[in-house]
Amino acid sequence: MSAQSQTEVQDVTQPPAGLTLALQPINAGASLRDQAYAMLRQAIADADIYQSREEVRLDERVLSEALGVSRTPIREAMTLLEQEGFLRTVPRRGIYIMRKTKREIVEMIQVWAALESMAARLATQNATDEEIGKLRHMFDSFRDGTPAEHIEEYSDANIVFHQSIVQLSKSQVIMDQIKNIFVHVRAIRKMTISQSDRASRSIVDHLRIIEALEHRDTELAERLVRQHSLDLAEYVEKNCDFLD
Missing domain, CATH: 1.10.10.10 (Winged helix-like DNA-binding domain superfamily/Winged helix DNA-binding domain)
Known part of the structure; x- marks a missing residue:
């Protein structure tokens, strides 16, 4: 060396x-x-x-x-x-x-998108109304201001939100497969959430996802969750050169 x-x-x-x-x-x-x-x-x-x-x-x-x-x-x-x-x-x-390269991170987020979107699909079928309702309450404290004003708290809520969708699937296989990817995807989500007004756009996406879950709209929930993560992969690809 x-x-x-x-x-x-x-x-x-x-x-x-x-x-x-x-x-x-x-x-x-x-x-x-x-x-x-x-x-x-x-x-x-x-x-x-x-x-x-x-x-x-x-x-x-x-x-x-x-x-x-x-x-x-x-x-x-x-x-x-x-x-x-x-x-x-x-x-x-x-x-x-272990730190991953940008290419590896992008690919991990893409895999996350596939797994979490399937988790959202299963959540519309397996989660109770009460369990889905808890997702909406995660963002109660951000209703009177923008996420950017409380970025640390929102970043934590953002991570818990994505974990919760996976858990609501009640699929142990998905939970087992996603746990190792989560360490790196979580770190990147935490780093990028404060950039380019991503927090404000993120909460809009989250609320749309919650509505789809509440309405048991399986196809929409799956599509919204997948696109939400793919948008992160695209952002990392274009903006996160520090990973290389």
């Missing part, structure tokens, strides 16, 4: 500005490996891994201290995460959080 590329690599103890992994000591009882895996996976999902071009290296010692366990379950958990595509090993350098 060149001297320049070495300077672009950051240790988890010195992350890019604002990037931290939120970790707490795990409890004894259940498998330490499984608990370490779950906490590391969630911490990676919650981190803004695309806010900087710099890579984040995970330090076993730091993770061991943060989680309050030995390095063995940490190594086992990281092996599982590497197999799932969340981490990558660089020989003689260490283990890094």
